[in-house]
Amino acid sequence: MNVLVTGGCGFIGSNLVKYLRRERPDWKIVNLDKLTYAGNLETLADLEGDPQHVFVRGDIGNRELVEHLLVQHSIDAVMHLAAESHVDRSILGPEIFVTTNVLGTQQLLEASRARGVKRFLMVSTDEVYGSLGPTGAFTEVSPLQPSSPYSASKTSSDLIALAYHHTFKMDVVVTRCSNNYGRYQFPEKLIPLMVVNALHDKPLPVYGDGANVRDWLHVEDHCQGLLVALEKGRAGEVYNIGGGSERRNIEIVKGILGLLNKPESLIQYVADRPGHDRRYAIDPAKIRAELGWKAKHTFEEGLADTVKWYVENRAWWERVTSGAYRQYFDTQYKTR
Ligand code: NAD
Ligand code: DAU
Incomplete structure (x- = not known):
């Protein structure tokens, strides 16, 4: 094939x-x-x-x-x-x-x-x-x-x-x-961004009240x-x-800080994302029944493994976070 x-x-x-x-x-x-x-x-x-x-x-x-x-x-x-x-x-x-x-x-x-x-x-x-x-x-x-x-x-x-x-x-x-x-996610998305910022002791920008829910896979x-x-x-x-792992953003951010032994004082609530969707949750019944698929990883085990990977693969994300990414990040901050 x-x-x-x-x-x-x-x-x-x-x-x-x-x-x-x-x-x-x-x-x-x-x-x-x-x-x-x-x-x-x-x-x-x-x-x-x-x-x-x-x-x-x-x-x-x-x-x-x-x-x-x-x-x-x-x-x-x-x-x-x-x-x-x-x-x-x-x-x-x-x-x-x-x-x-x-x-x-x-x-x-x-x-x-x-x-x-x-x-x-x-x-x-x-x-x-x-x-x-x-x-x-x-x-x-x-x-x-x-x-x-x-x-x-x-x-x-x-x-x-x-x-x-x-x-x-x-x-x-x-x-x-x-x-x-998981591994190799660009550090603009919630989890890798928070890990990288925490490792630099930089503020962790949580949008709105931090209670938006995503279903992690x-x-x-x-x-x-x-x-x-x-x-x-x-x-x-x-x-x-879907992963069947609904979590509020703030729970994830606190979980990451806990895994890295960093203080919660790094959390900074910032202006909300315009039009921010409040909650996602997936019903995966169809793919399970028809194709026999089911998520294997638990979120806590997967998050711990992912955080550990970012800690151990600093060279990967340091290269990634240079150049265009930094420019974009500056624009993001100026508009908030
Ligand atoms: P990503 O941004 O990490 O990667 C996108 C890739 O597409 C990059 O390698 C980029 O160079 C390439 N690309 C962009 N424009 C291109 C073009 N015109 N021609 C060829 N290549 C191009 O994205 P991701 O998070 O890996 O997401 C992959 C897909 O899964 C996307 O379609 C996304 O919508 C979908 N998806 C992502 C998630 C998620 O949580 N990340 C969830 C659901 C669906
Ligand atoms: O649901 C699937 C989608 O998930 C994919 O289709 C998208 O490609 C992918 O980027 C993702 O979209 P989200 O907007 O949900 O992911 P993001 O990591 O950008 O944000 C997750 C949540 O965290 C969301 O509620 C916004 C919030 N957030 C995000 C960032 C980057 C913050 O509070 N602070 C942040 O700095």
Whole structure:
């Protein structure tokens, strides 16, 4: 089997490429990534010289390039993860979110249709459903009510992918998963940002009252869910993937400080994210019943392992947090 993974140098993509190399050693993985600020080829340094992993720097919106790769490598399936992924950035500058997530995805779908790709896995998000009240959980038939430019762009790409199934009979499967955490996450997202700031004894910026809830999923569990959906999912279906680990942001921040033996006085409440979704929770009953998938990691064990990894891999995040990231971070702070 030859698989095109898009965004394979990002957080989930790099974990997925490594996971596939371990779990499906005979597969060839072609990794198409533009290497934006979020893409880091160094993360895949241990795959250097691996003939089953081919890295190509390029844009999913470059149809000619994509079609060339699909033919050159006789690609059977596409796992589409490349995206602009950060909600705060989409508030500062929505345009690239539409360009990459909406237009880029459509070009990728069109190229895949033209070249007869047998299965297209669209990696979407639970943010398509918008925000929940204090109870209940998103199912695959919950209304789509995205709030941010990021989630609206992901909803668009998710629906375009489904439209390619309905209209052109393309074999498309969509997964919508909750907040991932784990190794190699760019330190702009809640967990790695808080770990890195705490290690520098810098303030930990908690938005609003810190009581927003996310449903955390270990990235390895997500990768397993993606593989199961790719291999066994039914064409035209949507599968929610969730960790069953709802936590308030402030609990997580305090947990990280506890693991690092740092004082809670580092916590700084800051202005809320505009349009901040209050709560996400996933009902994963469908993927469990149909495909037999279930999250294996507990949040406490996974968080401890992740924090330990950041402590032990300072060189990775120190390189990542230079340059463009720092510039972005300064802008973020000036606008709050
Ligand atoms: P990320 O920001 O860490 O990585 C995105 C990757 O895509 C980067 O390597 C980047 O270089 C690449 N990329 C961006 N634009 C590109 C383009 N035009 N062409 C080719 N490559 C491009 O993102 P992530 O957190 O790993 O998320 C991966 C996917 O999973 C995204 O589609 C995201 O919407 C989805 N998702 C993420 C989460 C989460 O918690 N992180 C949860 C649900 C869904
Ligand atoms: O739910 C899935 C989504 O999860 C993915 O689709 C997105 O790609 C991914 O970025 C993530 O979105 P969130 O907005 O939930 O993640 P983030 O880590 O940015 O924020 C998590 C929560 O923490 C959210 O309530 C905002 C809050 N937060 C975040 C940051 C960066 C803070 O309080 N302070 C911060 O500095």
